[in-house]
Amino acid sequence: MTTEADAANLDAPVARPGDLGWHLGMVLRAYQAAFxxxxxxxxxxxxxxxxxxxxxxxxxxxQQALGAHLGIDRTVLTYLLDSLVEAGVVARVPAPSxxxxxxxxxxxxxxxxxxxxxxxxxxxxxxxxxGLPPSDAQVLTALIGxxxxxxxxxxxxxxxxxxxDHLP
Amino acid sequence: MTTEADAANLDAPVARPGDLGWHLGMVLRAYQAAFxxxxxxxxxxxxxxxxxxxxxxxxxxxQQALGAHLGIDRTVLTYLLDSLVEAGVVARVPAPSxxxxxxxxxxxxxxxxxxxxxxxxxxxxxxxxxGLPPSDAQVLTALIGxxxxxxxxxxxxxxxxxxxDHLP
DNA sequence: TATTGTTATACTCTATAACTATA
DNA sequence: TATAGTTATAGAGTATAACAATA
Numbered sequence: 001m002t003t004e005a006d007a008a009n010l011d012a013p014v015a016r017p018g019d020l021g022w023h024l025g026m027v028l029r030a031y032q033a034a035f036x037x038x039x040x041x042x043x044x045x046x047x048x049x050x051x052x053x054x055x056x057x058x059x060x061x062x063q064q065a066l067g068a069h070l071g072i073d074r075t076v077l078t079y080l081l082d083s084l085v086e087a088g089v090v091a092r093v094p095a096p097s098x099x100x101x102x103x104x105x106x107x108x109x110x111x112x113x114x115x116x117x118x119x120x121x122x123x124x125x126x127x128x129x130x131g132l133p134p135s136d137a138q139v140l141t142a143l144i145g146x147x148x149x150x151x152x153x154x155x156x157x158x159x160x161x162x163x164x165d166h167l168p
Numbered sequence: 169m170t171t172e173a174d175a176a177n178l179d180a181p182v183a184r185p186g187d188l189g190w191h192l193g194m195v196l197r198a199y200q201a202a203f204x205x206x207x208x209x210x211x212x213x214x215x216x217x218x219x220x221x222x223x224x225x226x227x228x229x230x231q232q233a234l235g236a237h238l239g240i241d242r243t244v245l246t247y248l249l250d251s252l253v254e255a256g257v258v259a260r261v262p263a264p265s266x267x268x269x270x271x272x273x274x275x276x277x278x279x280x281x282x283x284x285x286x287x288x289x290x291x292x293x294x295x296x297x298x299g300l301p302p303s304d305a306q307v308l309t310a311l312i313g314x315x316x317x318x319x320x321x322x323x324x325x326x327x328x329x330x331x332x333d334h335l336p
Numbered sequence: 337t338a339t340t341g342t343t344a345t346a347c348t349c350t351a352t353a354a355c356t357a358t359a
Numbered sequence: 360t361a362t363a364g365t366t367a368t369a370g371a372g373t374a375t376a377a378c379a380a381t382a
Contacts, residue, residue: 076351100359
């Protein structure tokens with residue numbers, strides 16, 4: 001009864017403390033569930049897709065930058081990359097500048113794999129927003145992106161991915 | 169609503185498939201980190217706060233409705249409620265209508281506990297949105313709420329919390 | 337037979353620390 | 360000494376199945 005009216009009423013500010021978290025959790029759970037089916041067969045699942053996407057589109061210089069960008073701990077990333085290397089979508093090559101670090105590069109199969117799953121992920125994302133009027137959906141994605149960037153910049157301490165954030 | 173759209177730079181649509189998930193994850197991680205410090209000392213942490221808030225503000229008729237509303241499995245909820253009961257903020261009472269189920273009611277200490285942490289959570293939420301222009305923040309919270317409601321309704325199968333959603 | 341809540345078990349994810357090889 | 364990456368271990372979180380009480 002009143003719930004729908006309340007949520008749709010833009011005059012109302014944040015209804016109650018904690019509601020923002022409830023909303024975010026609700027949306028993210030739905031997104032992850034849909035995402036999970038979209039990347040079925042992808043090695044490493046959602047995380048695997050995100051790693052492959054980052055490797056191809058952002059070209060991080062080493063594993064640490066890659067992990068920092070996705071919020072993945074380096075110890076976790078090792079196993080994740082193992083499965084992606086085994087699947088043949090990426091490869092580890094020694095970084096010429098610093099022989100301690102390794103650069104992750106996509107294979108040709110990695111490119112086609114990403115292309116395949118990106119179409120499915122795009123469908124999922126538009127489906128999730130399908131319940132909103134198109135203009136609202138556009139505003140929402142823009143504002144979330146803005147907020148994410150904002151939050152990302154405010155993040156203190158470990159932030160070795162800045163070099164990556166300014167790439168084209 | 170289109171006026172705020174200009175402020176958010178709508179020229180850039182959804183940049184790439186998967187970006188929405190990256191943005192959502194980024195925002196949620198920051199939110200959870202801040203939330204976590206805000207509810208320091210609260211039994212059960214974030215989950216404990218959400219349960220107490222739901223119990224007081226929504227008055228779910230039984231544990232299943234409570235868990236469904238928060239996306240918490242009933243087996244997990246049992247342990248979570250154990251700690252909340254032990255902390256003295258809620259109590260389990262037998263539901264008169266159905267002797268299988270139990271209603272969770274807040275104690276007087278539960279009310280004051282929630283009130284204390286709600287002010288801290290409210291601060292955290294406004295801090296998170298502080299980087300955005302106030303009008304944009306308002307639009308964003310409203311749209312996220314709308315999307316959450318949308319997603320919540322589309323959720324198939326297990327949805328025994330509808331009875332709760334229509335309460336005042 | 338189906339459902340509510342509880343309990344026990346197992347599995348996954350994550351966090352911590354120790355180790356190597358480079359710097 | 361500090362850092363990038365790897366490995367091993369332990370902990371938290373989560374899911375699954377079985378159970379008792381009630382519908």
